[in-house]
Each structure stands twice: as C-alpha cells, then as structure tokens.
Amino acid sequence: MNESIVVKAEGLYKIFGRRPADAVKKLSAGVSRDELGKSATAAVIDASFEVYKGEIFVVMGLSGSGKSTLIRMLNGLLPATAGSVTVAGSPLTGISDKELRKLRQKNVSMVFQHFALMPHRTVLNNAAYALEVQGVEKTEREERALKILKLVGLDGWDQKYPSQLSGGMKQRVGLARALAAETDILLMDEAxxxxxxxxxxxxxxxxxxxxxxxxxTIIFITHDLNEAMFLGDRIAMMHDGRIVQVGTPDEILTRPASHYVEQFVQDVDRTRVLTAGVVMDSSPDDVRSASLPGATAVSEDAPLAEIFGLAADSDRPLAVVDDHDNVVGSLGQETLLSALSHTPANGPLSVVEDEQATDITDGEAAR
Structure with a gap:
C-alpha cells in the first residue's frame, strides 16, 4: 500500500434487510437499487476510493445518498456486507472486536453531529475522555487536553459543564476530544x-x-455543497448509494462527470471556488506577455472573487504567479468572464455512471 494512502476502500457494499449477499450479487450484475424491492435496502454500492495523508476528503450527498453509512464503515461501527477497508496499512474489515478497538484507539477518532458530550463531566474531562480510555495517567491527560482546548478556542472553559456552553462551544469540545486522542485520522459526520x-x-x-x-487526515461528511467546496481538498459525490465522482472542488465545478453532478453544482458561487491558477491562460505567449514590466501580479491560489477589482482597474491582463513569484500565466477580463459560465469543460473524470438527478429520502437506514 502506498504510504501516502491512509484510508482505502475497495468495492464496499452495505445492504440492510434480508439476504444481503444476494442483493450484492444482483447489484454487481447490473440490477438497480430500486429493483431490489422492499426486502433489501442498498445504502452503499461498490464504493472505492483512496484518502491521502494530510488531506481533507469530503463525502458529499443528499439525505439518503449513503454518506453517513459509509463513514460508519470506515471505523467499523457498521460491518461491510462486501468489500474491504484498509486504515494506515492495516485491514479494518473482518478483524476481531479486540483488534478493531486497538486500531480505533491508535488511528481513528470521530466527531459526531450532535456533540455526544457527557453532561456530568467538565469540559476538561470530556476532552480528556479518549486518553482516559487509553489508560493515560490523569496529570498527563489533563495537560494534553488543556493544550487542545486552548487550540480550539476554549482556554479558560475547562471547568464548565456542557449545559453551560453554546452549541458552537459544545462542538469545539467534541473536536478537542478527538484531537486529544492524537490519532492521525479524524472522521467528521455532519459535524x-x-x-x-x-x-x-x-x-x-x-x-x-x-x-x-x-x-x-480528515474525512468529512456533509450535505452542504458550499461547505464541501470550502473544506475539501477532494470531494466524493454520492448519489443513490454510489460514488459518482471524485475530484478537487474546481474539477467537480468545471468538469461535472454526470448530469446529476452538473445540476448539483449549478448554483455554487464559482468566484469563491475557482482560483486564478485554474482559469488562467498559460500558453508560452500568455506567460511571456504577463512577464512584461508593469503587470499586476496575483497568486495562482487567489479566488476569483478577490481578483475582479484588480482586473477591472487594469488595462492589461494580470500576471498569475506561483509560490516563488514565477509568472505561470495571465488572466484577462474576457477569461474571467468566461470562467463564470456554467458550461463544463470537455473530458469527464473517472466516474460511475448515474442516470437521473433525483433526490432520495429513503430514511435513516440508507444514510
């Protein structure tokens, strides 16, 4: 396994209901999710992806798309019906309960949507709980928890109780608890x-x-597209239990791999997702022209929203520069306006074909 890959899912299925193995065979043979009937609910279908060290990998989908079921399979809260999960080079699927507990303590922490704080414990003791479970001595675990509480903006709140906190502060405690465990991987479910x-x-x-x-390394589940675009280094789009596209925010925005994804992203504020480096003109002539003295320089990582004013005030294309101030392209007003078009570029990414852009509300079992 590539050392930069810390989580790998291969052919994951999760079927609720009777005869799940038969349902997997039918789905593998091309039967649709709806054709399974009422005897089985296919929450996750043939999901395969890799998550790289140090990235925020967002799983995005509407209610019923299978995203919350998927994340629970990544730490063993739900066993896979078929397929495999590997975490930090070790198999997670098919191991004993003892091995699973050990893997979680060492490698994976989780932040839940509804805080999951213990009301009778102080903020400090909530934040230190994972360390207590690991058997860390009291003085050390409290010292480590205090450092993390300061890091998440809760310095001085360590002796308060959950009932004394706002919703945002409670979620900070949940995040602190996950960070205090010092695992390399964070799973965040609609956090x-x-x-x-x-x-x-x-x-x-x-x-x-x-x-x-x-x-x-963070795997973040959300149904909010703007949140996905803001947080994600890469995004996995889910629909009807399947992953229909994996790509960077700008790839998904400019090269949607299906009609469903294209409809999903049509109302995104493109100016806050697309950057100068994504839409710039980078031919040798463009680079040479932008390198002439007097050109206004902008970072290739700058969102377009921050560039419009500069472009409007300039009578020539902007010079787009990299981290070392080397000119890598140019950006004129015409290119900026063209970038705001909803027309996708040619060449879709690797994708599992999906047929229709329909919302799903199959309920909690398929989340």
Whole structure:
C-alpha cells in the first residue's frame, strides 16, 4: 500500500434487510437499487476510493445518498456486507472486536453531529475522555487536553459543564476530544450541520486553520455543497448509494462527470471556488506577455472573487504567479468572464455512471 494512502476502500457494499449477499450479487450484475424491492435496502454500492495523508476528503450527498453509512464503515461501527477497508496499512474489515478497538484507539477518532458530550463531566474531562480510555495517567491527560482546548478556542472553559456552553462551544469540545486522542485520522459526520450559519462558518475556518497546523487526515461528511467546496481538498459525490465522482472542488465545478453532478453544482458561487491558477491562460505567449514590466501580479491560489477589482482597474491582463513569484500565466477580463459560465469543460473524470438527478429520502437506514 502506498504510504501516502491512509484510508482505502475497495468495492464496499452495505445492504440492510434480508439476504444481503444476494442483493450484492444482483447489484454487481447490473440490477438497480430500486429493483431490489422492499426486502433489501442498498445504502452503499461498490464504493472505492483512496484518502491521502494530510488531506481533507469530503463525502458529499443528499439525505439518503449513503454518506453517513459509509463513514460508519470506515471505523467499523457498521460491518461491510462486501468489500474491504484498509486504515494506515492495516485491514479494518473482518478483524476481531479486540483488534478493531486497538486500531480505533491508535488511528481513528470521530466527531459526531450532535456533540455526544457527557453532561456530568467538565469540559476538561470530556476532552480528556479518549486518553482516559487509553489508560493515560490523569496529570498527563489533563495537560494534553488543556493544550487542545486552548487550540480550539476554549482556554479558560475547562471547568464548565456542557449545559453551560453554546452549541458552537459544545462542538469545539467534541473536536478537542478527538484531537486529544492524537490519532492521525479524524472522521467528521455532519459535524457542523447543527450549528447556526455564522458559528458554522467559524468552525469551518477553524478546522482549516487546525488542519494547516496539525496535518491530520480528515474525512468529512456533509450535505452542504458550499461547505464541501470550502473544506475539501477532494470531494466524493454520492448519489443513490454510489460514488459518482471524485475530484478537487474546481474539477467537480468545471468538469461535472454526470448530469446529476452538473445540476448539483449549478448554483455554487464559482468566484469563491475557482482560483486564478485554474482559469488562467498559460500558453508560452500568455506567460511571456504577463512577464512584461508593469503587470499586476496575483497568486495562482487567489479566488476569483478577490481578483475582479484588480482586473477591472487594469488595462492589461494580470500576471498569475506561483509560490516563488514565477509568472505561470495571465488572466484577462474576457477569461474571467468566461470562467463564470456554467458550461463544463470537455473530458469527464473517472466516474460511475448515474442516470437521473433525483433526490432520495429513503430514511435513516440508507444514510
């Protein structure tokens, strides 16, 4: 296994109901999810993907798409009907309960949507709980938990109880508890969806900041496309239990692999997702022209929303530069306007074909 791959799923299925193995055979033979009838519910169908060390990998889908079932298969909370999961080079599927507990303690922590704090414990003791389970001595676990609480913005709140906290603060405690365990992998299931919009945005920004500092590998589940686009280094789009596209936010936005994905992303604010480096003109002539003295320089990582004012004030294309201030392309007003078009570029990514853009509401069993 490639050392940069920390989580790998291959041919994962999760079937609820009677005769799940038969359902897997039918689905593998091309039977649709709906054709299984009421005897079986296919929550996850033939899911395969890899998550790389240090990235935020977002699984995005509507209610009923299978995303929450999928994340529970990645830490063994739900056993796979078929397929395999490998975590940090070790198999997760098919191992004993003892081996599973050991793998979780060493490698995987989880942050839930509804906080899951223990009301009779202080903030400090909640944050230190995973360390207590690991058998870490009290003084050490409290020292480690206090450092993490400060990191997530809860310095001075360690002796409070959950009932004394706002929703955003409770979620920070849940995040602190996961970080205090010092595992390399964080699973976050709709972790911010219960928060008010402003607090939610704060938590998203804080997660990005923490990720830059700590370098965790994060698998983040959400139904919110803007959240997925903001957080994800890569995004897996799910529909009807299947992963229909995996790609970077700009790849999914500019090269949707199916009609379903294209409809899903049509209302995204492209100016905040697309960057100068994605839409720039990069032919040798464009680079040479932009390298002439007097051109206004912008970073290739700059969102288009931050560039429009500069482009409007300039009578020539902007020079797009890399981290070493080397000119790598140019960006004129015409190119900027063209980038706002919803027309996808040619050449879809690797994809499992999906037929229709229909919402699904099969309920909790298929989430």
């Amino acid at each position: 911010f969806s219960a928060l008010d919009p402003l607090i939610r945005r704060e938590m998203q920004e804080q997660l990005v900041t923490l990720q830059k500092e700590l370098g965790k």
